Amino acid sequence: MGLKENLHKLKMKYEGKKMAPAFNALHTFLYLPNMITKGGTHIKAADDLKRTMNTVILALVPCLIFGMFNAGFQHYAAINGLPEGMSFFSTAFWNMDNFLLGLVTVLPLVIVSYGVGLAIEFLFAVIKGHEVEEGYLVTGMLVPLIVPIDIPLWMLAVAVAFGVVIGKEVFGGTGMNILNPALTIRAFLFFAYPTWMSGDKVWVHEAVERAGTPDAISGETILGSYAQNSDVMYSLQDMFFGFIPGSVGETSKLLIVIGALFLIFTKVGSWRIILSTLIGALVMGLIFNGVVDAGWIQEGSKFFGLMSVPFWQHLIIGSILFGAVYMATDPVSAAQTNKGKWIYGFLIGFISILIRVFNPAYPEGVFLAILLMNVFAPTIDHYVIQGNINKRKKRLKVKTA
Amino acid sequence: MGLLSRKDAKLITDPLADNNPITIQVLGICSALAITAQLKPSIVMAISVLFVMGVGNVVISLLRNLIPSKIRIIVQLIVVATLVIIVDQVLKAFAYSLSKELSVFIGLIITNCIIMGRFEAFALGNGPWKSFLDGIGNAAGYGLILVIVGFFRELLGSGTLFGFQVLGDPVEKTGLYAIGYENNGFMVLPPMALIVVGIIIWVQRSRNKDLIEEN
Numbered sequence: 194m195g196l197k198e199n200l201h202k203l204k205m206k207y208e209g210k211k212m213a214p215a216f217n218a219l220h221t222f223l224y225l226p227n228m229i230t231k232g233g234t235h236i237k238a239a240d241d242l243k244r245t246m247n248t249v250i251l252a253l254v255p256c257l258i259f260g261m262f263n264a265g266f267q268h269y270a271a272i273n274g275l276p277e278g279m280s281f282f283s284t285a286f287w288n289m290d291n292f293l294l295g296l297v298t299v300l301p302l303v304i305v306s307y308g309v310g311l312a313i314e315f316l317f318a319v320i321k322g323h324e325v326e327e328g329y330l331v332t333g334m335l336v337p338l339i340v341p342i343d344i345p346l347w348m349l350a351v352a353v354a355f356g357v358v359i360g361k362e363v364f365g366g367t368g369m370n371i372l373n374p375a376l377t378i379r380a381f382l383f384f385a386y387p388t389w390m391s392g393d394k395v396w397v398h399e400a401v402e403r404a405g406t407p408d409a410i411s412g413e414t415i416l417g418s419y420a421q422n423s424d425v426m427y428s429l430q431d432m433f434f435g436f437i438p439g440s441v442g443e444t445s446k447l448l449i450v451i452g453a454l455f456l457i458f459t460k461v462g463s464w465r466i467i468l469s470t471l472i473g474a475l476v477m478g479l480i481f482n483g484v485v486d487a488g489w490i491q492e493g494s495k496f497f498g499l500m501s502v503p504f505w506q507h508l509i510i511g512s513i514l515f516g517a518v519y520m521a522t523d524p525v526s527a528a529q530t531n532k533g534k535w536i537y538g539f540l541i542g543f544i545s546i547l548i549r550v551f552n553p554a555y556p557e558g559v560f561l562a563i564l565l566m567n568v569f570a571p572t573i574d575h576y577v578i579q580g581n582i583n584k585r586k587k588r589l590k591v592k593t594a
Numbered sequence: 595m596g597l598l599s600r601k602d603a604k605l606i607t608d609p610l611a612d613n614n615p616i617t618i619q620v621l622g623i624c625s626a627l628a629i630t631a632q633l634k635p636s637i638v639m640a641i642s643v644l645f646v647m648g649v650g651n652v653v654i655s656l657l658r659n660l661i662p663s664k665i666r667i668i669v670q671l672i673v674v675a676t677l678v679i680i681v682d683q684v685l686k687a688f689a690y691s692l693s694k695e696l697s698v699f700i701g702l703i704i705t706n707c708i709i710m711g712r713f714e715a716f717a718l719g720n721g722p723w724k725s726f727l728d729g730i731g732n733a734a735g736y737g738l739i740l741v742i743v744g745f746f747r748e749l750l751g752s753g754t755l756f757g758f759q760v761l762g763d764p765v766e767k768t769g770l771y772a773i774g775y776e777n778n779g780f781m782v783l784p785p786m787a788l789i790v791v792g793i794i795i796w797v798q799r800s801r802n803k804d805l806i807e808e809n
Contacts, residue, residue, distance in 0.1 A: 345774055347774070348776070359789060363796070381780060384779060384780040384783060385778040385779050386776055386778070386779065387779055388776075
């Protein structure tokens with residue numbers, strides 16, 4: 194009598210009753226169902242929705258763990274000063290103190306995100322009488338990674354409830370949503386509680402409480418520093434490895450690249466979207482560099498800081514890489530056709546850098562750009578498909594004529 | 595209701611719920627989004643529309659046999675415009691700060707689709723008393739939604755009602771703010787009005803399944 198049998202019995206007990214989907218979900222989440230279809234021909238494939246979701250979560254785990262270490266690292270660096278000459282395996286970063294502080298600050302975010310989100314999913318499944326869908330598994334993991342470390346938990350809970358209900362359930366649940374739910378949650382937080390989502394005091398643990406006292410580091414993100422035309426105190430190496438202030442899980446570009454390779458290798462993430470997003474960002478960066486080189490923007494201008502950033506550096510500052518790999522590739526809200534994916538990704542990268550440079554109030558435009566293109570994705574697909582139909586029609590005419 | 599026959603009473607009660615101009619007919623959404631960030635302008639707007647609709651419907655109904663149908667839209671526009679200008683001037687004279695706050699939206703009552711809709715659909719074909727009731731009913735249904743939306747947006751967005759800080763002082767950190775509550779800035783932005791209206795529609799239709807359209 195293992196856990197599986199007990200869960201199965203519980204499931205059978207509630208079969209046909211109102212709460213059935215909830216117990217069903219518990220069972221199938223942990224084990225393969227007991228019921229097996231008999232007779233006929235079946236194709237058995239392991240790459241179902243649950244497996245897809247789990248693959249993405251696996252790719253996110255390194256970012257989460259790094260985020261925990263980084264939370265502690267940034268906190269202690271703000272008090273004691275930044276250690277010199279960091280390499281990726283420095284013990285100044287990978288130590289127990291950092292991890293414990295990260296654990297107690299990041300873990301509640303994860304618990305609230307999953308607790309509230311799954312509770313709403315279960316509630317809707319019971320009310321509407323369908324099975325609980327796996328859709329929230331990835332969203333629940335993404336949410337803690339894209340918020341500042343000290344965001345109050347009740348705000349996160351309100352935002353998750355909003356994002357899941359308005360961003361997903363009203364459209365019909367998993368697979369029907371137009372917008373990426375994780376980004377809907379972030380957008381809600383950003384517009385509802387801007388003081389907790391931007392500025393120079395939210396990215397490092399307890400920086401708000403320390404405001405006014407002299408800090409060893411400012412706690413400003415790289416983008417924030419550029420937007421104010423102030424000096425950036427982090428080396429390129431720090432930026433790439435991720436020893437910088439930022440949202441919990443998006444700082445380490447190295448781990449995101451590894452995650453991206455994992456997603457592309459397992460064919461869960463679309464390499465077309467990732468690549469075209471990066472190309473879009475580079476093109477926009479090049480245009481801005483060109484504008485600076487041509488002398489149209491002078492040093493005193495408020496856009497100078499971000500415009501003069503070498504175009505390739507845009508990829509390792511801010512969260513464009515995280516957005517491109519984990520957010521833009523969401524198979525539900527992205528474009529579906531191959532040509533459409535190129536257009537969709539390119540515009541995400543292009544618009545992200547555009548917002549980043551031109552709107553100092555929104556130093557990170559990635560989430561806005563992705564949400565915007567989520568809305569346009571069906572239109573892009575429509576025209577790609579229509580284009581193909583017209584091409585074939587023409588071919589038919591030439592043949593029959 | 596001794597004053598009104600059952601049929602007449604229905605003219606008023608129907609638009610309040612099952613035939614609400616905003617949530618069922620989806621008319622007049624623009625002003626519902628624009629001026630509902632606070633309760634006071636919502637109520638002033640509701641009263642203004644109540645006046646314009648009530649009087650306008652009666653006027654159109656009285657004129658209905660005189661208006662040539664080719665130019666009826668122009669005549670309707672003149673009637674609405676006249677009434678709206680009266681409202682605008684009264685507000686400017688007696689409640690200047692409110693009139694500033696509502697700015698162009700009082701003038702834009704002219705374009706409120708509910709008003710022209712009721713003129714066309716009801717006042718042109720019914721007597722003055724019935725048209726009056728219909729106008730009042732529809733304006734009340736519109737105002738009801740405005741007040742509900744305004745109530746939630748002001749309470750959650752600014753923590754006030756009619757300008758009174760009902761949840762405590764956000765600067766002094768009293769009341770709810772003492773335990774870390776903060777105003778939801780998103781509520782003040784127009785998109786949230788659309789979402790609140792959407793939620794009202796959702797609640798209303800799930801309570802009364804007859805309202806759900808077949809598609």
